Amino acid sequence: MAHLSPQALLDRLAELGIPAETVEHEPVFTVAESRPVKERIPGAHSKNLFVKDKKGRLFLITAKHETPIDLKRAHEAIGASGRLSFGSADQLRAILGVEPGSVTPFAVANDTQRQVTVILDANLMEHERVNFHPLVNSMTTGVSREDLLRFLHSTGHDPLILRLPEPPQELSDDH
Numbered sequence: 001m002a003h004l005s006p007q008a009l010l011d012r013l014a015e016l017g018i019p020a021e022t023v024e025h026e027p028v029f030t031v032a033e034s035r036p037v038k039e040r041i042p043g044a045h046s047k048n049l050f051v052k053d054k055k056g057r058l059f060l061i062t063a064k065h066e067t068p069i070d071l072k073r074a075h076e077a078i079g080a081s082g083r084l085s086f087g088s089a090d091q092l093r094a095i096l097g098v099e100p101g102s103v104t105p106f107a108v109a110n111d112t113q114r115q116v117t118v119i120l121d122a123n124l125m126e127h128e129r130v131n132f133h134p135l136v137n138s139m140t141t142g143v144s145r146e147d148l149l150r151f152l153h154s155t156g157h158d159p160l161i162l163r164l165p166e167p168p169q170e171l172s173d174d175h
Contacts, residue, residue, distance in 0.1 A: 003097025003110045006134045010141070012109065016154055018147040020134075027138045029101040031065050038065065043129030043142050048103035050092050050116075054082030058095065062105045062132075063121035063164060073165040078119050097135065104132040105148065106141070108157045118152055118159035125161055 004012070013020045023041055028034035031047050038045045045065040052058050053075055061078070063069055075084050089100050096103070097110035108116055124130060125145050132148075134141040143151070152159050 004135060006136050006139060009106055009109060009134050013141075013143070013147075013151065016147075016151060018143055018151060020141050020143050020147075022134060022139050022141040024139050027101070027136075029137060034065070037140065038131075041131055041140055041142065043131050044124055044127035045131050045140075046105075046124060048105065048132070050087040050096065050103050051080075051084040052087045052091075053080035053084055057081065058087055058091070058116045059084070059119055060096070060103070060105060060108065060116050061119045061121070061164065062124060064124040064127075067121055067123050067164070068166045069121075070165040070167040077162055077165055078117070078160065098133075099137075102133050102135060102137040104135060105152060105159075106132055106134055108152065109155045111155070111157070114156050116157070118157045119164070120148075120159045120161045122161055122163045 025037045028037055046062050047065045049061040059078060071084055092098060092100060095111050095115055096107035098107045105118060108118055128144060129142050130145050130148055131140050131142040
């Protein structure tokens with residue numbers, strides 16, 4: 001089955017009655033590169049990690065863009081088997097239909113076999129509006145958090161919403 005195009009994704013949001021606001025911008029590949037773009041767009045922005053566990057189970061972790069995540073301990077929180085490692089670019093293209101740098105929870109619409117477990121960080125879900133790439137990193141689409149959940153549910157992916165472990169803080173001298 002062919003993967004959705006960005007326009008087909010936006011059409012699907014409209015069919016679900018989900019108001020979405022999309023802004024076109026220069027392609028961005030990292031959280032750092034995207035800062036100037038994010039300053040122009042209201043709402044919480046995300047970072048998305050496509051990871052797998054020791055058994056090859058796939059997870060899409062979506063967190064607020066500046067949230068530090070301890071990947072050495074995240075497997076415990078999300079119920080994965082053993083340490084997480086990043087999924088390959090080939091897996092990303094084959095299963096989610098996106099290129100590295102364009103990972104987004106919207107891409108689970110392409111995961112018709114439901115191979116990916118969606119994890120939403122609670123920090124992100126505290127915000128009324130959440131922003132993601134609509135399958136390409138040259139646009140950003142904002143929806144309400146409730147509509148994100150409705151969209152994910154419509155794809156057969158009911159996400160786990162939880163607080164991800166943060167990296168241990170270095171002890172400072174004033175302890």
